[in-house]
Amino acid sequence: MPHEKSAADSDHDQLKPHLKGGNSKEPSTTPVPAPRSATHHQHHHHHAHHKTHLEEVDLKDSSATPVPASRSAVLREKTDVVSDLDNVNGHVDRVDGKDHSESKVPVSPLTPHPRNPANGSALTAEEELFDSAILLRLDFTNALSDYGGAKMSPAHPGENLTMxxxxxxxxxxxxxxxxxxLAVVGNVTREVFQSRFDSMARCPNTYFTIVLEDTVAKKVVGAVTLVVEQKFIHTAALRGRVEDVVTHRDRRGQNLGKLLLDTATILGRHLGCYKLSLECKDSLVAFYRQFGYQTDAGNNYMIQRFRD
Structure with a gap:
């Protein structure tokens, strides 16, 4: 029976492509062929709009349909939008009425991943869901859990382990x-896994799945996910959910679950979440309390399950 369990949801944004304006009411005497690059892109865009997540362009009347901008221009626009979106967390440093722009902590810890597919680069097997460097910047000075006297942190997770x-x-x-x-996974092939990874990576600063890898066995032996939601309430705040906390059955009793939960909790605070929540079994309430989580009297967790 696994130690921890939680659940999640997320969302995802959409972009409109640049459109070149205008068309003449009267055709010229000599037909002028469209530039090859624009014609090629329009044809390619019609067949590949699912991959670029752009709105469909109606190709029924080419004389009245503006030609979309080049793919690189669209991707540049998407990158700009992502950068603007990432700065939504700036309110955290202004909510007390003070300017913290000169503090050591950046105004917004949420920054675009340098190799995120939103920037137009190809994904590789070593592509990260988020930049692991942020884990090394977390302050574990006031970590709430007891590691039995051991000094554990993302930089020092244990012998032959890396976080x-x-x-x-x-x-x-x-x-x-x-x-x-931890739960029913189902028939998830490598292709299904990579497709889901890619779609999650296209939502930067939303999914923070943290893993512990045994560097000798080359196996993932622990994991936790922090899902960050962007809200309008609480001054356009961020809200975090801790989910899918699990350690390998052969590595339990080594405080790895505590380290993972501490890391997700401290990361949520570092990112500026106004609150974190998780769901757990009654038998695990006492375990989670040592990390500062409390039951909320008068509020209930309700669920409507459509399938396993």
Whole structure:
């Protein structure tokens, strides 16, 4: 029986492509062929709009349809939008009426991943879901859990262990096998895993799946996910959910679950979440209380399950 269990949801934004304006009411005497690059892109865009997540362009009347901008221009626009979106957390440093722009902590810890697919680059097996460097910047000075006298942190998770972001190649390192010790995973092939990873990576600063890897066995032996939601309430705040906390059955009793939960909790605070929540069994309430989580009297967790 796994130690921890939680659940999640997320969302995802959409972009409109640039459109070149205008068309003449009267055709010229000599037909002028469209530039090859624009014509080629329009044809390619019609068949590949699902991959670029752009709105469909109506190709029924080419004489009245503006030609979309080049793919690189669209991707540049998407990157700009992502950058603006990432700055939504800036309110955290202004909510007390003070300017913290000169403080050591950046105004917004949420920054675009340098290799995120939103920037137009190809994904590889070593692609990270988020930049692991943020884990090394977390302050564990006031970590609430007791590691039995051991000094544990993301930089020092234990012998032959490394803590990092989930990677696109972690299917082959047993990530889904580890999750099956927590919940029903189903028939998730490498292709399905990579497709889901890619879609999650297209929502930067939303999914923070943290893993512990045994560097000798080359296996993922622990994991937790922090899902960050962007809200309008509480001055356009961020709200975090801690989910899918699991350690491998062969590594339990080594404080790895505590380290993972501490890391997700401290990361949520570092990112500026106004609150974190998780769901757990009654038998685990006492375990989670040592990390500062409390039951909320008068509020209930309700669920409507459509399938396993």
């Amino acid at each position: 990092r972001s989930l990677r696109r190649g972690d299917f082959d390192r047993g990530y889904t096998e580890l999750l099956s010790q």
